[in-house]
Amino acid sequence: xxxxxxxxxxxxxxxxxxMTLQCAQDMNHEYxxxxxxxxxxxxxxxxxxxxxxxxxQGEVPNGYNVSRSTTEDFPLRLLSAAPSQTSVYFCAxxxxxxxxxxxxxxxxxxxxxx
Amino acid sequence: AQSVTQLxxxxxxxxxxxxxxxxxxxxxxxxxxxxxxxxxxxxxQLLLKYLSGSTLVKGINGFEAEFNKSQxxxxxxxxSVHISDxxxxxxxxxxxxxxxxxxxxxxxxxxxxxx
Numbered sequence: 537x538x539x540x541x542x543x544x545x546x547x548x549x550x551x552x553x554x555m556t557l558q559c560a561q562d563m564n565h566e567y568x569x570x571x572x573x574x575x576x577x578x579x580x581x582x583x584x585x586x587x588x589x590x591x592x593q594g595e596v597p598n599g600y601n602v603s604r605s606t607t608e609d610f611p612l613r614l615l616s617a618a619p620s621q622t623s624v625y626f627c628a629x630x631x632x633x634x635x636x637x638x639x640x641x642x643x644x645x646x647x648x649x650x
Numbered sequence: 651a652q653s654v655t656q657l658x659x660x661x662x663x664x665x666x667x668x669x670x671x672x673x674x675x676x677x678x679x680x681x682x683x684x685x686x687x688x689x690x691x692x693x694x695q696l697l698l699k700y701l702s703g704s705t706l707v708k709g710i711n712g713f714e715a716e717f718n719k720s721q722x723x724x725x726x727x728x729x730s731v732h733i734s735d736x737x738x739x740x741x742x743x744x745x746x747x748x749x750x751x752x753x754x755x756x757x758x759x760x761x762x763x764x765x
Contacts, residue, residue, distance in 0.1 A: 540693075567751065576659070578740060578757035579694075586751055594752060626693055633751045635744045636682060636701055641693030 538562050542627050542642035549617045549649045557612040557645050559627030565640070567630040568610040569594070570602065572623040573644075579626065585610055586633040617649045652677040652743050654756035662762045665733055671726040671759045673741030683724040684742040684753070685715055694740060700724065701746075711735070736763045 543558045561568065569584035571594075581594030585604040599621060601613040610629075614621060627642045657672040675681060682701050686694040698709025705717040715726045724741060741756040 569753075571755075576757060578656075579755040581752055581754070584751060592751070595754075628693075634746075635751065635753050636699075638696040638699075639684075639686075639694070639753060641695075643693050644691075 540627055540629055540640050540642040542625075542645050544645060545643065546646050547648070549614075549647065551618060551649060553617050554613070554615050555617065555647075556614075557625055557627075557647070559610045559612065559642060560608050561610075561627075561629040561640070562608065563629065563631065563640065564607060565629035565631050566607065567633045567635070568604065569628050569639075570600070570610070570612045571626045571628065572596065573626060574623050582612065582625075614647075617647075619649045621647065622649045623647060652681065652745060652750075652752075652754050654741050654743050654754055656741055656756035656759050658759050659757065660760045660762070662764060663731055664764050666730050668729050669727065669731050669735075669761065671739050671741075671761065673724045673726065673756060675722050675724065675741070675743045677722075677743060677745060680746040682744045682746050683715075683717060684744075685709065685713070685724075685726050686740045686742060686755075688738045688740065688758075690737075697726070697739070731761070731763045733763050733765060735761060737761060 570582040571579040583602040585591045625645045628639045653676045655674045684699045685697040700717045708714045744753045
């Protein structure tokens with residue numbers, strides 16, 4: 537079972553560059569989300585989606601864009617990378633938008649912005 | 651808005667000792683509560699959850715947690731820890747009603763089990 541797949545696992549960017557972190561799930565989950573994890577800060581929600589065509593902002597959305605054109609995919613776009621976006625990014629999905637079930641996480645994407 | 655406070659950033663214990671990881675939450679409405687575990691260089695895995703009913707919930711790997719509404723707490727316990735329990739543990743909360751589809755995590759507690 538693939539579960540939640542994130543690519544790339546590692547990426548180094550220069551300030552001002554753009555990139556997309558890919559996330560795909562094969563569990564037909566309606567809910568998908570992106571978190572960033574920083575030392576001492578825990579996980580902070582960036583954006584989430586409760587179904588294809590529906591997205592909303594989380595706690596720290598600035599500098600990030602998302603779209604949800606299919607149930608399976610939920611890419612995270614950095615339009616102009618900044619050093620403050622150096623972090624580990626996790627994509628997660630759930631079978632219910634009410635989050636009564638488990639949130640399944642990918643293995644993470646480590647991003648460094650120079 | 652909901653929030654979670656994990657009172658200890660690091661908890662060192664010896665193998666076979668009991669452990670309690672503390673979590674307090676804040677919310678103006680009813681909540682669902684979760685504990686997740688993160689092993690090094692991995693994503694998070696669900697340990698246990700409280701949705702309703704019995705306030706004592708049991709999870710995987712011998713962990714349990716008790717929901718205390720009056721103290722707004724959801725502390726995680728294990729009577730005897732193993733070296734393999736060394737990991738970071740996250741408490742999380744979501745609102746049980748309305749349209750708030752957000753899971754809010756605490757800052758984490760690093761549990762280190764020493765031989």
